[in-house]
Every structure is written in structure tokens, then in C-alpha cells.
Amino acid sequence: MAKVKIAVIPGDGIGKEVIPEGIRALEAAGRKFGVEYEWTEFDWSCETYHKTGRMMPEDGIEQLKQFDAIYLGAVGYPGVPDHISLWGLLLPIRREFEQYVNLRPVRLFEGVPCPLAGKKPGDIDFYVVRENVEGEYSSVGGIQYEGTEHEVVSQQAIFTRRGTDRILRYAFDLAQSRPKKHLSSATKSNGIYHSMPWWDSRVEEMAKQYPEINVDQYHIDILTANFVRMPEHFDVVVGSNLFGDILSDLGPGCTGTIAIAPSANINPEKNFPSMFEPVHGSAPDIAGKGIANPLGTIWAGAMMMQHLGYDNIHDSLMEAMETVLRDAKALTGDMGGSATTIELGKAVEDAI
Amino acid sequence: MAKVKIAVIPGDGIGKEVIPEGIRALEAAGRKFGVEYEWTEFDWSCETYHKTGRMMPEDGIEQLKQFDAIYLGAVGYPGVPDHISLWGLLLPIRREFEQYVNLRPVRLFEGVPCPLAGKKPGDIDFYVVRENVEGEYSSVGGIQYEGTEHEVVSQQAIFTRRGTDRILRYAFDLAQSRPKKHLSSATKSNGIYHSMPWWDSRVEEMAKQYPEINVDQYHIDILTANFVRMPEHFDVVVGSNLFGDILSDLGPGCTGTIAIAPSANINPEKNFPSMFEPVHGSAPDIAGKGIANPLGTIWAGAMMMQHLGYDNIHDSLMEAMETVLRDAKALTGDMGGSATTIELGKAVEDAI
Ligand SMILES: CC(C)[C@H](C(=O)O)[C@@H](O)C(=O)O
Ligand SMILES: CC(C)[C@H](C(=O)O)[C@@H](O)C(=O)O
Numbered sequence: 001m002a003k004v005k006i007a008v009i010p011g012d013g014i015g016k017e018v019i020p021e022g023i024r025a026l027e028a029a030g031r032k033f034g035v036e037y038e039w040t041e042f043d044w045s046c047e048t049y050h051k052t053g054r055m056m057p058e059d060g061i062e063q064l065k066q067f068d069a070i071y072l073g074a075v076g077y078p079g080v081p082d083h084i085s086l087w088g089l090l091l092p093i094r095r096e097f098e099q100y101v102n103l104r105p106v107r108l109f110e111g112v113p114c115p116l117a118g119k120k121p122g123d124i125d126f127y128v129v130r131e132n133v134e135g136e137y138s139s140v141g142g143i144q145y146e147g148t149e150h151e152v153v154s155q156q157a158i159f160t161r162r163g164t165d166r167i168l169r170y171a172f173d174l175a176q177s178r179p180k181k182h183l184s185s186a187t188k189s190n191g192i193y194h195s196m197p198w199w200d201s202r203v204e205e206m207a208k209q210y211p212e213i214n215v216d217q218y219h220i221d222i223l224t225a226n227f228v229r230m231p232e233h234f235d236v237v238v239g240s241n242l243f244g245d246i247l248s249d250l251g252p253g254c255t256g257t258i259a260i261a262p263s264a265n266i267n268p269e270k271n272f273p274s275m276f277e278p279v280h281g282s283a284p285d286i287a288g289k290g291i292a293n294p295l296g297t298i299w300a301g302a303m304m305m306q307h308l309g310y311d312n313i314h315d316s317l318m319e320a321m322e323t324v325l326r327d328a329k330a331l332t333g334d335m336g337g338s339a340t341t342i343e344l345g346k347a348v349e350d351a352i
Numbered sequence: 353m354a355k356v357k358i359a360v361i362p363g364d365g366i367g368k369e370v371i372p373e374g375i376r377a378l379e380a381a382g383r384k385f386g387v388e389y390e391w392t393e394f395d396w397s398c399e400t401y402h403k404t405g406r407m408m409p410e411d412g413i414e415q416l417k418q419f420d421a422i423y424l425g426a427v428g429y430p431g432v433p434d435h436i437s438l439w440g441l442l443l444p445i446r447r448e449f450e451q452y453v454n455l456r457p458v459r460l461f462e463g464v465p466c467p468l469a470g471k472k473p474g475d476i477d478f479y480v481v482r483e484n485v486e487g488e489y490s491s492v493g494g495i496q497y498e499g500t501e502h503e504v505v506s507q508q509a510i511f512t513r514r515g516t517d518r519i520l521r522y523a524f525d526l527a528q529s530r531p532k533k534h535l536s537s538a539t540k541s542n543g544i545y546h547s548m549p550w551w552d553s554r555v556e557e558m559a560k561q562y563p564e565i566n567v568d569q570y571h572i573d574i575l576t577a578n579f580v581r582m583p584e585h586f587d588v589v590v591g592s593n594l595f596g597d598i599l600s601d602l603g604p605g606c607t608g609t610i611a612i613a614p615s616a617n618i619n620p621e622k623n624f625p626s627m628f629e630p631v632h633g634s635a636p637d638i639a640g641k642g643i644a645n646p647l648g649t650i651w652a653g654a655m656m657m658q659h660l661g662y663d664n665i666h667d668s669l670m671e672a673m674e675t676v677l678r679d680a681k682a683l684t685g686d687m688g689g690s691a692t693t694i695e696l697g698k699a700v701e702d703a704i
Contacts, residue, residue: 076542081541081549082541082542082549083541083542083543083545083549085542086542086543087545091543113469114469115469115581116467116468116580117465117466117467117468117469117470118469136543136544137544138545139546141547142546143550149513149514150512150513150514151512151513151550152510152511152512152513153510153511153512153546153547153550154508154509154510154546154547155508155509155510155511155546155548156493156506156507156508156509157506157508157509158505158506158507159504159505159507160502160503160504160505161500161501161502161503161504162501162502188594188597189433189434189435190428190435190438191435191438191443191488191489191593191594191597192488192489192490192507192594193435193439193489193490193491193493194491194493194494194495194505194506194507195493195507196435196507197434197435198495198503198505220594220598221597221598221600221601221602222601222610224598224601224602224605225601225605225606225610226605227605228467228468228580228602228605228606229605229610241543242540242543242544242572245540245543245573246572246573246576246598249573249574249576249577250573250576250577250580250602252577253576253578253579253580253581254577254580258574258577258581
């Protein structure tokens with residue numbers, strides 16, 4: 001029997017509540033298709049930080065290396081500044097494991113009310129491909145004259161050709177594999193002087209190798225407006241770390257799926273484990289109440305299995321999720337229902 | 353009779369078509385309220401660049417200094433890279449005249465179809481206050497190993513305490529003047545290591561001086577989703593140059609007003625002329641056809657007169673605009689009508 005070894009990091013807040021439901025769904029699909037899992041849980045979180053001064057042990061990355069994939073709930077909690085919790089756990093994992101692709105699907109489902117007027121399921125179905133390890137998320141920089149009225153803060157963004165070309169290649173390959181063969185690149189070359197005109201030139205260069213793909217470029221300002229105005233237009237949207245981050249929250253915001261959107265942090269070469277997580281955060285306001293929506297985690301689990309080559313498990317989870325959304329009998333409060341996290345998780349299990 | 357001296361820069365593409373309609377509307381309101389204008393036109397544009405190698409003459413800024421305000425159409429045209437046309441005209445004017453506030457209203461009008469489901473006029477009515485001269489729009493940086501596969505691009509963002517505090521003060525003052533007294537700050541302190549945690553700390557510091565104002569902060573990713581999910585929530589939204597740019601396109605994107613949104617580049621101290629322009633660009637695809645929508649330019653003109661102390665002219669232009677939108681008899685193609693630029697301009701004139 002095939003066996004997959006998964007490192008599980010529930011993290012903080014509702015992370016701890018949704019991960020068990022993700023595991024429940026994966027186990028159910030595993031039973032169906034003869035796949036066994038070995039789950040190894042790591043309690044790394046803001047609590048760990050309070051106890052030890054670190055989000056994860058010094059050899060944390062080393063410990064994770066032996067797994068096939070990492071399944072993460074959510075990281076961050078009041079009392080620990082975000083840039084500490086994130087730069088102490090999530091971001092180093094993305095970086096050290098060269099998970100340079102952040103892949104986020106945007107889909108309008110039957111049963112999920114769409115905030116945009118006049119759209120129906122099928123109208124919106126695209127991917128945001130986000131560069132996940134360099135660019136604007138950079139710790140290079142600092143503060144001069146700190147604490148005085150003359151403070152000057154310098155924040156650097158660093159783009160490399162290697163880093164840019166490999167994310168573009170991934171995005172072009174993905175576009176090539178889809179019927180529409182359409183790629184949109186997010187830029188801001190009219191305002192951001194060095195990095196963005198250069199980004200555009202890399203897109204143009206890469207486009208030459210994919211003559212079948214219809215490529216367009218939008219400045220990030222109008223691109224966000226276009227997500228609202230004409231979401232049907234998009235197929236694969238590629239952006240830098242920051243632009244991709246924005247677009248991959250806005251996209252699900254436009255389909256009413258922000259609470260259930262997944263995020264796949266992928267190392268395409270499979271040199272290192274990839275990491276799968278829901279897009280939502282630790283949601284301190286509802287943590288501990290058992291009412292968090294586990295579908296983002298389940299969807300992330302589906303993407304994890306697809307990455308590991310188990311398309312059957314992916315498809316089975318997605319179908320179960322679609323059924324549960326359509327039936328609307330066991331939805332959590334954020335979707336207008338009154339089910340608990342566990343009830344919704346069990347509904348997905350039943351549907352599998 | 354009061355006389356205002358306006359520098360007019362129609363610029364490129366549809367800029368040349370919409371500016372005359374702005375002037376028409378301003379003239380009509382001027383006649384009504386006894387205000388005379390002196391219009392001085394500057395033909396600075398991408399054409400100028402082709403002829404002279406510069407977007408504006410070397411003493412361009414000097415020439416503009418003597419005016420009460422600057423009225424701009426749109427800058428940029430295929431054939432001249434954006435970062436050249438913008439950094440050669442629009443951006444230096446913003447910077448040299450310390451127009452550090454970019455103020456952009458987001459409103460849902462009667463007669464304008466809203467892309468969001470279930471919203472009605474009055475539901476959405478807020479301002480985006482954007483830092484307009486520093487931050488992410490920076491020419492500091494460059495390319496190492498240029499042209500080789502080892503290329504590294506460094507793009508710096510520079511924030512100063514002076515620059516940040518003054519935009520925050522403007523935003524807090526604006527929030528203080530409004531019934532809801534609510535300010536939202538855009539951040540990304542969980543990903544962008546130096547500038548954004550520092551930005552947050554400046555917001556907290558400023559908030560202490562405005563105890564009546566209800567302040568919240570959102571990371572830019574979820575903030576864009578929230579513009580779609582709950583636009584009613586917002587009153588005054590303040591953001592850095594880049595975040596403000598994004599939000600002030602997305603906001604009008606959510607109200608169906610992207611084609612008619614105005615942009616006020618304000619030097620609040622009135623040490624220098626301020627500049628008023630529509631948000632839309634030069635729109636090469638429809639330029640020369642006489643079908644561009646002039647309402648953004650007219651709305652920008654209204655903001656210009658308000659800045660110069662003529663609230664009566666501002667109000668009269670806004671009422672005329674609202675009437676024309678509600679009547680929907682003379683709208684341009686982008687709003688589902690079949691009027692020309694001039695016909696829509698004349699309809700506003702008649703309504704005044
Ligand atoms: C043209 C461009 C440089 C400009 C900006 O980003 O400032 C425009 O998008 C705007 O918002 O006025
Ligand atoms: C928590 C934060 C650092 C993270 C990011 O911006 O990458 C999150 O928003 C995400 O998108 O996964």
C-alpha cells in the first residue's frame with residue numbers, strides 16, 4: 001500500500017481546529033483509493049515562541065526535510081508581532097525549501113453566493129501564480145535616524161533573473177496546459193522604476209518561447225479593478241510576491257471563497273517538500289469556538305495529493321467539497337449555515 | 353470678478369478630448385457664480401518627447417509655478433515606455449510641487465450599474481488617501497550583472513517620517529471631519545519587513561492624537577478582498593503610494609466608476625499649485641474617436657475648484673454630473689450609452 005509521510009503544523013488559533021478536518025477528509029479518500037498516511041505533528045506556533053523565544057527549533061527545517069509534504073494550518077497570534085511569527089516559520093519554510101511557486105485557484109462554486117453581480121458557476125475559473133520567495137518580501141533594508149523625526153526607512157525588493165524566469169516558466173507551462181492558453185502578467189512598470197520594467201522584459205522574453213499563449217500585461221492598479229469588472233477574462237495570472245499575494249486574496253474575495261481558498265507552496269522540482277495551507281489566517285476572533293470553516297484546509301489537502309501524484313484523491317476531495325457546498329446542509333456560519341467545524345468536516349467525509 | 357489661473361496639460365490620447373469638456377463645464381459653472389478663468393495650455397506629451405527628447409522643457413516646473421492649479425488630461429502613449437513618460441512629467445510635478453496627498457473619492461451613483469451584487473447608491477461613499485511622492489515609487493535601485501543570467505535587480509522603497517506623518521495627518525483630519533470618523537490603514541507588515549511594521553507604528557502614534565477616530569488596519573491582501581466583500585465598511589482609507597494606487601483603482605472598480613474617477617494631487621499647504629486629473633489613462637485604443645467619457649475630468653475639475661475655495665462651483669458641477677448620470681440620456685459607450693464626448697460634456701453644461 002502506498003504510504004505518504006506528511007508533516008503537520010496546525011499552528012495557531014483556528015489552524016488547530018481546521019487541520020483535523022483536513023486529515024479526516026484525506027483519510028477518508030485514502031481508504032477509498034488505498035493510500036495510507038503517516039502524520040507527524042509539530043506544535044510550532046506562537047505559543048512555542050512565548051516558551052522558547054523561537055517559532056520553531058533551530059533544526060526545524062532539517063526536521064521537515066524527510067517528509068513528502070507539509071500540511072499547515074495558520075500561523076500568527078496577537079501578542080507576537082506578525083513579522084516575527086511569519087519570518088520565524090512560514091517564510092523560512094517557503095524559502096529554504098525553494099517553494100518558489102505559490103499556486104492559488106480562484107473558482108466560483110455552485111452554492112457559494114458571489115459578491116459580484118450576475119456571475120454564475122463556471123464564469124470564474126482561473127489560477128493566480130505567485131512568486132513565493134523573493135521580490136518585495138525582503139528583509140534587506142533598515143531605518144536611519146531611528147526614533148527621531150528624521151527617520152528614513154529603506155525597504156528593498158530584490159528580483160533575480162533565476163527567480164523571475166522560473167516562476168514565469170511555471171506560469172507559462174500552466175497556461176499552455178489549459179484550454180484558453182491565456183496568461184496575464186501583473187506589473188507596475190509605470191511607477192516602480194527598476195524592478196517592474198525589468199519584470200516586463202522577462203515576460204516578453206519568455207513569451208517568445210510560448211507562441212501559442214495569448215499574453216497580456218496589466219498594471220496592478222487596473223488589474224485589481226479588472227478582477228471585479230471582468231473576472232471571466234482571466235485564465236492564469238502571474239505576479240511578484242506582493243502582487244501575487246494581493247491578487248490571490250482579491251480573486252477569492254470576488255468569488256466568495258476567501259474563507260475556503262487554498263494555497264499551495266510548491267517546489268516544482270521536488271527537491272524539497274512542498275507546503276499546503278488554507279489562505280485564511282489564525283482568526284483569533286473565532287478561535288476556540290469550533291466554528292471555523294475547514295474547507296480551505298480540505299481543498300489545500302486536495303492540492304497536496306495532486307502534487308504528490310494522487311489525482312484520484314484530489315478529484316474525490318474536490319467532488320465531495322462541491323457536493324457539500326451545493327447541498328448547503330452542513331455549512332459553517334461564515335457561509336450562512338450553522339454547522340460546526342467538525343460537522344462540516346464529517347459532511348465532506350460522508351460525501352467521499 | 354474672481355479670476356483663477358489654470359495651467360492646462362491635455363497630454364496624450366483621450367486626454368486631449370476630455371479636457372475641453374472639463375473646461376466647458378467649469379466655464380458654465382463660472383458664469384453662474386461669477387468666477388473667471390485664465391486657461392494656459394501646455395502641449396507637453398509623448399509627441400513632445402518624440403520631437404525634443406523630453407516630456408516637458410527643462411524649466412517646465414518653473415513655468416507651472418505661477419498658476420493656481422494644474423488641470424491634466426492623461427500622459428503616456430505607445431512608443432514611449434511608461435516609466436519614461438511618467439517619470440518625465442506626471443511624477444516630477446507631483447514631487448516638485450509637494451503634492452503629497454492623492455485624494456480619490458469612491459462613490460456609488462444613481463444610474464451607474466454597480467458590479468457588486470445588492471448595493472445601492474449611498475451604500476458606498478469613501479475616500480482613498482494615498483501618499484503621493486515617496487514610498488514604493490522610487491528610482492533608487494538598479495541592476496547588477498545586467499543582461500546576464502545572473503541579473504539581480506534591486507528596487508528600493510523609501511519612507512520618511514516626515515512624509516508618512518504628513519499623509520497620515522491629512523487622512524486623520526479628513527476622517528475627523530466626517531460623520532463616521534473611521535480610518536482604515538493599509539499595511540503589509542507581516543510580509544514586508546522594514547517599512548510596513550514601521551508604517552503601522554506611525555499610524556498608532558498618530559491615532560493617539562485623534563481619540564475620537566475609530567482606527568483599523570488591514571493587510572493589503574485582505575483589504576482588497578474587503579473592498580469587494582464589505583465596501584460599506586470604509587470611510588477614509590489611507591495607504592502608501594503603491595497601496596493607495598491599487599486601492600484607488602479597485603475602489604472605483606467596485607462602484608462602476610473607474611472611467612469617471614477623479615484624482616486630486618494636493619499640496620495642502622498651498623505652497624505650490626495642486627494638480628487635478630481623471631484616473632483613467634490616455635486610452636490609445638479609443639483615442640481620436642471622440643467617444644471618451646469626460647466625466648472623470650469634470651469631476652476632477654470640481655475637486656480643483658473645491659481646493660481653490662469655490663465650494664459652490666464644486667457642488668454645482670457634482671449636482672450636474674449626478675443629474676446627467678441619473679437621466680442616462682447622454683452617456684458615452686463605456687456606460688452603455690451612445691453619446692459622444694462632446695454631447696456628454698454639453699449635457700453637463702446644460703444641467704449646470
Ligand atoms: C500612471 C501612473 C504612474 C499613475 C500612478 O500609479 O501614480 C496612475 O496609475 C495614477 O494612479 O495616477
Ligand atoms: C501571512 C503572510 C506573510 C502571508 C503572505 O503574505 O505571504 C499570507 O498573506 C499569505 O498570502 O500566505
